[in-house]
Amino acid sequence: MLAGPAGALVLAFVLAAVAMLIAGVSPLDGFGALFQGSLGGRRPIAETLVQTTALLFPALGVSLAFRAGLFNIGAEGQLLIGGLFAGAVGAHFAGPGWLVIPVLLLLGMVGGGIWGGIAGWLRARFNASEIISTLMLNFIALSLAGYLVAGPLKSPLASGAETAPLLPSGWLPAFPSLGSISFGDTRLTISILIAIATAIVLSFVFTRTVFGYELRAAGEAPEAARRSGINMPRMTLIALALSGAVAGLGGAAIVTGVLHRFNTQLSPGYGYTAIAVALVGDLNPLWVCVAAFGFGILEAGGLAMQANAGVPKDAIHVIEGLIVLVLAARRYFATRATGAPV
Amino acid sequence: MSAGVSLMLTLLFLTLIKSVPIVYAALGGVISERAGVVNIGLEGMMTAGAFSAVVFTNLTGSPIIGLIAGIFFGAVLGFVLGFAATFFKVDQIVAGVGINLVALGGAAYGLVLIFNQPGASPQVTQLGPGQLLPQITTGETAMIVLGLLCAFGLNWFIYRTPWGLRIQACGENPRAVTDAGLNPLRLRLYSVIASGALAGLGGAFLSICEVNLYSDQMTAGRGFIALAAVIFGRWTPWGATGAAVFFGFFEALQYVLQGRISWLPSDAMQALPYLAALFAIAGLVGRVRAPAADGVPY
Incomplete structure (x- = not known):
């Protein structure tokens, strides 16, 4: 569906121009700073791709849950717990990179999976709305992580609340050089390749596997799915746990790829922006990649736009919200009547 | 007075204060859902109320005008959600999430644009700063009383007036409202506007009454805690008010316990109200029934 995502991205840039005019800045200058800061050279492009990656994982997680008819607004907490798991173990895990890195990424998936799974279990077992529970779990994740990095997991060497740094063998390798262009001095790692691979796998699962078919059936026609023998409570639990696992993988990727330690500043709200990314991507993993790149440009260029053109970068979050509001006119769920009470 | 009694009093007063914003938002949630619109945007409407109250108090020097502005801008977002949910028949949940993102981003954008400082606004005149009771200010007392009046008024309105019964019908069977010659879409829109006004009032309390910026x-998720209060309170005004006080108690408890019990870390205790809301919505297995047409576009 080209019209949806493409139209929404065009809308994003029109709204950005309005936000610039409100701030008294010529859109020409504003967009100049935005694109200079996001696409104007090797370093800005690398930073845009770093932001793209950070958004892509939680957006894929959100898409997965939405496809199953579940409204996961807890990607932020799942991302954080995934990062926490990876950072807590990574601080003490010495070993060769080929072992450490996959283990840390897997731990991120486990952490995020548990966090999403809690909401899934509450919905499956008690019919507790996943909308409320996933959001509550975001705040609970933040207090839990805040407590752990200020206390039991705090690095004795760090001044702030954070875990001890990962050993360099646990760092994700830098993005491979393209001809003469090297990314060794940027924050760009192979995690973007992992994110894209995840999108391809999810796309395959959705369209080519029985599980994916059942998952979509649960979302698009819950009553028919139930009558055809799909275990709906089980599907709810699995979908939310998997959704959390994908977001958690993203948290671990930030820890092993960007921060090399865990602290609660891991995410400036990627999990919330991810909802906009998933909707703009029409919940289709491959289009979500394109949408994540678009929002990556906004995230990375936003700072430059604020510094060089004087447009507050928070304008970008207003734009994201307006896009979500507009896209609400599209139909994502079969019917809310079958959902848990909100 | 012994230390124990004074601690209990502190807990009681703090519970009252911490409950107020949740009570207003929860009452907003009740009227909206009774009319058949799920208001996920309560959080954003509270944010709009909190921010605009500070802007207008700063502009005019009068916290009363700030309070009115808070109500107004909450209602404006209510109008946006209500209009989208009725005449455009959008997905109410998705639209509500959009409202929240717009409000949160808009307030952050406004902080830089209006006050030229990110993170927090400058201090403004507080609503009724003088002490009335040992630990409650005059402004807080007034807002507590007004909150109870709102609960009383909403209860009377929903159950005892023709318009209240019609709004209930919109949430249960909007077709019947059409058959009775009324427009359920318009009634739903009015209800969501009222919902936004109440949430905006709750938000204004947070910024210009409880503090002054x-x-x-x-x-911090109070709009969603209010949604949990609506469910916990079975979609009734008094039930939702009681549930909001219940969650307010856990927020107050967190402050009272902080620093008093050494093995309970304050970071972990910040999770208390959210855990309470989580347990509340999970503990009602099979015992709640939302209005039949709640969340279903007509």
Whole structure:
């Protein structure tokens, strides 16, 4: 569906121009700073791709849950717990990179999976709305992580609340050089390749596997799915746990790829922006990649736009919200009547 | 007075204060859902109320005008959600999430644009700063009383007036409202506007009454806790009010316990109200029934 995502991205840039005019800045200058800061050279492009990656994982997680008819607004907490798991173990895990890195990424998936799974279990077992529970779990994740990095997991060497740094063998390798262009001095790692691979796998699962078919059936026609023998409570639990696992993988990727330690500043709200990314991507993993790149440009260029053109970068979050509001006119769920009470 | 009694009093007063914003938002949730619109945007409407109250108090020097502005801008977002949910028949949940993102981003954008400082606004005149009771200010007392009046008024309105019964019908069977010659879409729209006004009032309490400034993300999920209160209170005004006080108690408890019990870390205790809301919505297995047409576009 080209019209949806493409139209929404065009809308994003029109709204950005309005936000610039409100701030008294010529859109020409504003967009100049935005694109200079996001696409104007090797370093800005690398930073845009770093932001793209950070958004892509939680957006894929959100898409997965939405496809199953579940409204996961807890990607932020799942991302954080995934990062926490990876950072807590990574601080003490010495070993060769080929072992450490996959283990840390897997731990991120486990952490995020548990966090999403809690909401899934509450919905499956008690019919507790996943909308409320996933959001509550975001705040609970933040207090839990805040407590752990200020206390039991705090690095004795760090001044702030954070875990001890990962050993360099646990760092994700830098993005491979393209001809003469090297990314060794940027924050760009192979995690973007992992994110894209995840999108391809999810796309395959959705369209080519029985599980994916059942998952979509649960979302698009819950009553028919139930009558055809799909275990709906089980599907709810699995979908939310998997959704959390994908977001958690993203948290671990930030820890092993960007921060090399865990602290609660891991995410400036990627999990919330991810909802906009998933909707703009029409919940289709491959289009979500394109949408994540678009929002990556906004995230990375936003700072430059604020510094060089004087447009507050928070304008970008207003734009994201307006896009979500507009896209609400599209139909994502079969019917809310079958959902848990909100 | 012994230390124990004074601690209990502190807990009681703090519970009252911490409940107020949740009570207003929860009452807003009740009227909206009774009319058949799920208001996920309560959080954003509280944010709009909190931020605009500070802006207008700063502009005019009058916290009363700030309070009115808070109500107004909450209602404006209510109008946006209500209009989208009725005449455009959008997905109410998705639209509500959009409202929240717009409000939160808008307030952060406004902080830089209007006050030229990110993170928090400058201090403004507080609503009724003088002490009335040992630990409650005059402004807080007034807002507590007004909150109870709102609960009483909403209860009377929903159950005892023709318009209240019609609004209930919109949430249960909007077709019947059409058959009775009324427009359920319009009634739903009015209800969501009222919902936004109440949430905006709750938000204004947070910024210009409990403290005297707006800081980024100061609503901290209270709009969603209010949604949990609506469910916990079975979609009734008094039930939702009681549930909101219940969650307010856990927020107050967190402050009272902080620093008093050494093995309970304050970071972990910040999770208390959210855990309470989580347990509340999970503990009602099979015992709640939302209005039949709640969340279903007509």
